[in-house]
Structure formats: C-alpha cells, structure tokens
Amino acid sequence: MGSSVGRVRWHLVMSLDGFAAGPDHSLDWMSGLKLRPGVHQEAIDTLGAVLGGRRGYDALARRSPGEASRQPYGGAWRGPVFVLTHHPEDAIPDPGITFLSCGVAEAVEIGLAAAEGKDLELHSQDIARQCVELGLVDEFYVHLAPVMLGSGIRLFDRPGIDPVRWNLVHDGDPAEAVDLRYRPANRA
C-alpha cells in the first residue's frame, strides 16, 4: 500500500529459432549456455514475484520431485510464486507455490501486489502472450541462446494476430534490427 508498482517483465532464455523450451518443456539444451556475468544477480535483485503456468509447472514437478529445485532461479531467489491453473485441485501441492484460478489480468494484479514494488516475472509463454495482447507487459527481456532446437514450446504461438511491434532498448533507433553472426559450433 502506497509503494510504487513494479513492472511486468517477460524474461527468458530463448533458442535462436524462437523456442522457450524444448519438447515437453525440456531445458536440457541450456546446459553449457553462458549468460553474461551478473545477469542472474541483476534479475534476482529486482524480482518481486513470479507468475507461471500449469503446463510448465507440471513438467517441472515431474522432473524435479524435490520442492526446492522447483524454485525459480534454482532457489537463489525466494519469494511469492504463483501458478495460474483452471484446476488447482489436481496440481502437485508445493508450500512455496500459490495456485491461482482466475483471469490472466487478475493474476497479474495479484502478482504485482505480492511483488511489493519489485518486478513480476512471467514464466509461462502462454500467459505472457495473453499479457502482451492485454497490453500488460512492460518489458520483454530475452537471452538469445546460440542453439537451434527445431521444435518445442514456442515463444509466441498465436496464428492470425497482427504483427506485434517492440522497441529495442539501446542507444540507437528502437525499430532497428539486431545483427548477429554465427558459425557452426562443431567447426571452430
């Protein structure tokens, strides 16, 4: 109450071909990936709450039977975690997670309130997509991994929509494309 409202950030590691995860939400392909030093700590310092989706949670719960390993940022951050689901009654319970069964906009409101002025991170691409369409996303922050997956959980799966335009946050023109060159890793 009275504190400033944090931002809604859509924050993820994405494959070079536009996948947030491999088939069945697999994250194995991230092994060996290097993030810029400090990137994790910056995210943790500004993170107030997390909103995830049911499919991602179920996949994580199957892979990680221990509750601690289901925490965002591998447990390096602690705080309110929400999972939005139509059926909270059949979710694997976890004392660190609050299951919500409401609309996306209301879930975001709840998450922002719990974040107490810090940022709310969206950890579900399906929820993020809905938030984009509702105009609720303040920032899209992506770590583009030098890996192509060929299939998996798409960043933004929404046939029939008009193109959604973003402004790149950098010193130049916000509508400018980012140039990236890659060589096959097996031919170093």
Added chain:
Amino acid sequence: MGSSVGRVRWHLVMSLDGFAAGPDHSLDWMSGLKLRPGVHQEAIDTLGAVLGGRRGYDALARRSPGEASRQPYGGAWRGPVFVLTHHPEDAIPDPGITFLSCGVAEAVEIGLAAAEGKDLELHSQDIARQCVELGLVDEFYVHLAPVMLGSGIRLFDRPGIDPVRWNLVHDGDPAEAVDLRYRPANRA
C-alpha cells in the same frame, strides 16, 4: 577454376519469435523495419549467387508478377539465382532464374561454382535446414527484427533433432547468450 571457394551463408531477417516470413511467405511485416546502415551494401558486395526454394519462389512470383521485382535485394544485386524444385516444368519461368532439380548438396556445389569465389546465400529456410544438417553452412547471419508474428514460416522446423549449436561471432565467449531488452512499441 583456381579461384577460392566462397562461403555458404544463411542470411535473413527474422522475427523476434523465430519466423523467416509470415503465413504464406508474407513479408509485409518488414515494412518500417530498419537495418543497420550499410548492411545491405556489405551483403551485396560479397554476394556471388543465391539459392532459393520453390515455395518461396512461387509466393514471390504470385506477389510480384514483374520479373525484376523477383530479384534478390530488390534488384540492387544482379547475379546467378537458382531455385531448387522437384518440378521445374511447372514453375513460372523467369529468364533471371535457373531451376535446379537435384539434391541439396549438388545445388550448393552448383551455386558456389556460379558464385565464383563470392558467397552463396540460402534464401529458403527448408534448404538452409538441410544444409545445416549436411554441415554445409559456413555462417548464419540474422537481422533480428523487433516484431513478433505469432505464426509463419519457421526459421528451423525440424522436430526430433538434437540441438544444433552455434558460435556467436563477437569479441566475447562464442557460447554466450545475447541479451536484448524490448518495450512495447505502442507505449513509447
């Protein structure tokens, strides 16, 4: 003969969500996109030949009845253009285009020979994917547009493959992810 062999480069503008084109190979979403000044000229200066695919060619031929407008780089570059197709007999003919009906590896060989030491560009994501799997791509050069499409022609559509790893060409660690921040364009 005797000249050095050029590189095979997979060069494209890609949407932020991993599409090389919209549905039906539409490129309308690229309007307003800004490329780094000089990027076109650099590509043209080093380009020796182009290899495209039949679906992309057909879509282009439908949209651009005039032959000149079907030229790569809007006609600013002139040189050998090949289109690989199983059925050259029913393609809309174009004096500027040679239709090939052979395997991908042979088409690349023909393209490189025609490029006379300059680079061969792959303008079909399907052919590029096959070239990646055959180990024939020397460089992946992408201009990442600040636009999400939601559907379209995927960069690298290949379920069931092992992750394909690339090395980022830059001063730092080649396995490092690229950090990019965006804000919604409609909330400048």
